[in-house]
Amino acid sequence: MRVMGLDIGKKTIGVALSDPAGITAQPVTTIKRTTLSKDMEEVLGLAAEHEVTSIVAGLPLNMDGSRSPQTEFVLKFLEKLKERTDMPVKTWDERLSTVAVERLLIEGEMRREKRKEVVDKLAAAYILQGYLDSIRRAG
Template sequence: MAIVDIRELRALVPRGRRIIGLDPGTKTVGVAVSDVSGRLATPLETLRRTKFRADALRLAHLISEHEVGGMVIGLPISMDGAEGPRCQSVRQFAENLLEVIDLPTAFWDERLSTAAVERFLIGEADMTRARRAQVIDRAAAAYILQGALDRMGTAER
């Protein structure tokens, strides 16, 4: 399946299937999943990256287990709108993943997602640094996915 525009993703996800959100980093991949209506994102887990094949198989298992029909992948665009080396790395990750997992996939601009989540975890949730480290990646994935779900919901109207 090809990478599609975020406005097209909802139409490509079969009814009753969830959308998975991924926040790929160099050491981890934050994972979140939507509800079946595609309106609410929930943090799922943080995968420690190992070999790509093992990571892809773990993601494939989560996709099967949670009845996922589409993917949103956070794209780390620079504040000035440029795509640097991290974007290239994420785009390559997505292309490699699509060779293993055949799902409609869209990118979502993840600028400031980790910073926003960290501020929330410090201020509102009053979490310790150690606890934040455990949840930050999957929370950032949920933040990214929620932004994409909100955009897709707006596009339908």
């Protein structure tokens, strides 16, 4: 059970993968967005290359749980993705994921330029790890 985690933004898509057992998440890459079609090809190409069985994407809700314009943007992207694959595509509440990752990188004294390079794929790993942990807890 290899799961792909996505942190979908307007400029980039952070990508993470679980280990084959579906226990731990590792950051993989950050896709620079171009066109919807090319973005989909890159995501699904990575999924095929790594024998992914399902995809989970962070859902950027407001702190009160309501939807934002970014929530709708992500949901539209995922609807298009679902049209191109038979794999299950799920969402996971990503509130504060990027903030948590940024805080860790700042505490680790990483330079701002380097943080920009890694924050999206680390946020994807953070989202994916939360999802994997919830599956294990549910048993």
